[in-house]
Amino acid sequence: MSRMIQAILTNPIAVIGAAGQLGGWLRQLLGERARTFDLPELDITDHDAVLRVLLAARPAAIVNCAAYTNVDRAEAEPDVCFAVNATAVAHLAEAAAELDCPLVQVSTDYVFGNTPGDNPPPWRETDVPAPRGVYAESKRAGELAALRAPKHLVVRTCGLYGHTTLVDQARNFVEAILRKAERGESLRVVDDQVCSPSYARDVAEAICWLLDVEITGIIHVTNAGATNWYEFAREILALRGLSVPIEAISTAEYNAPAPRPAYSVLDGARYASLRGAAMPRIHAALRAYLTWRSRALEKRNTSP
Ligand SMILES: NC(=O)c1ccc[n+]([C@@H]2O[C@H](COP(=O)([O-])OP(=O)(O)OC[C@H]3O[C@@H](n4cnc5c(N)ncnc54)[C@H](OP(=O)(O)O)[C@@H]3O)[C@@H](O)[C@H]2O)c1
Numbered sequence: 001m002s003r004m005i006q007a008i009l010t011n012p013i014a015v016i017g018a019a020g021q022l023g024g025w026l027r028q029l030l031g032e033r034a035r036t037f038d039l040p041e042l043d044i045t046d047h048d049a050v051l052r053v054l055l056a057a058r059p060a061a062i063v064n065c066a067a068y069t070n071v072d073r074a075e076a077e078p079d080v081c082f083a084v085n086a087t088a089v090a091h092l093a094e095a096a097a098e099l100d101c102p103l104v105q106v107s108t109d110y111v112f113g114n115t116p117g118d119n120p121p122p123w124r125e126t127d128v129p130a131p132r133g134v135y136a137e138s139k140r141a142g143e144l145a146a147l148r149a150p151k152h153l154v155v156r157t158c159g160l161y162g163h164t165t166l167v168d169q170a171r172n173f174v175e176a177i178l179r180k181a182e183r184g185e186s187l188r189v190v191d192d193q194v195c196s197p198s199y200a201r202d203v204a205e206a207i208c209w210l211l212d213v214e215i216t217g218i219i220h221v222t223n224a225g226a227t228n229w230y231e232f233a234r235e236i237l238a239l240r241g242l243s244v245p246i247e248a249i250s251t252a253e254y255n256a257p258a259p260r261p262a263y264s265v266l267d268g269a270r271y272a273s274l275r276g277a278a279m280p281r282i283h284a285a286l287r288a289y290l291t292w293r294s295r296a297l298e299k300r301n302t303s304p
Pocket residue numbers: 016017018019020021022023037038039042043044045064065066067068069084106107108109139157158159160161
């Protein structure tokens with residue numbers, strides 16, 4: 001048995017950002033192996049607190065799912081965004097080095113902000129990032145901070161949806177579409193951003209596996225395939241049997257404060273070859289989430 005697997009069996013896995021979408025699923029999948037941290041009890045921008053709390057917890061690995069994730073607000077708050085997404089990752093890397101344990105840093109497809117022309121291949125782990133916008137730049141700086149930890153894994157993912165709790169308060173694309181459509185509102189959705197929206201549960205499950213097999217470096221983990229947000233929204237409506245007017249618009253028409261990549265499909269070949277199986281496909285994952293969501297809502301509505 002390797003030292004890492006032995007340590008995982010006896011020491012907890014520190015899940016940072018455990019109240020978020022991805023952290024919530026990790027907490028659920030790791031069960032008793034998880035030692036969870038989030039605001040307000042641990043603010044990862046506080047260097048001394050990070051060192052004190054993590055050195056006391058003695059985790060076998062640190063998985064950082066915490067982030068400043070409001071892409072548009074980041075344009076007006078670059079300092080806060082960089083403090084959480086970049087400087088705080090250096091604190092975690094320092095703690096991981098002290099503990100001689102791996103740091104798993106979750107990152108984003110947004111590090112690929114340039115437009116690659118017609119029919120581009122998906123981005124590989126070896127491609128050179130070109131982030132555009134405060135959030136993307138801060139996440140790339142966070143990657144670089146994590147890569148300085150002696151044992152590190154940077155997991156890039158995309159378009160996360162699916163929260164373990166508080167289904168109707170969750171902030172993600174699937175819930176935003178469902179909320180509007182269930183109120184009978186018409187939708188305007190961009191059709192010129194191609195990516196791979198991913199079910200947080202699938203990504204969390206992949207991270208658990210990656211932890212167990214001690215993979216290092218950078219790895220792309222998204223649901224397999226590619227779509228655009230307009231097509232994905234149509235799929236959500238169809239699967240839920242909702243019928244509201246939906247219009248395809250351009251990113252320019254949407255006019256968000258932060259830039260968005262036109263093409264940020266991540267190549268999952270490294271993950272698939274290591275694991276011997278690709279990630280679940282986008283549409284299967286969406287169906288799985290909507291089924292889970294219906295059951296979770298039913299359970300909540302029938303519990304006393
Ligand atoms: N969401 C996406 O579409 C997407 C796409 C690609 C990659 N990612 C990356 O995937 C990871 C997980 O994303 P997610 O959607 O699960 O995020 P999320 O739901 O927004 O969760 C992030 C968690 O981190 C916490 N947090 C924020 N600042 C913190 C701080 N200073 N100290 C400690 N905790 C802090 C948040 O607390 P509060 O809620 O109280 O702020 C929240 O509980 C992030 O690294 C993100 O950049 C996300």
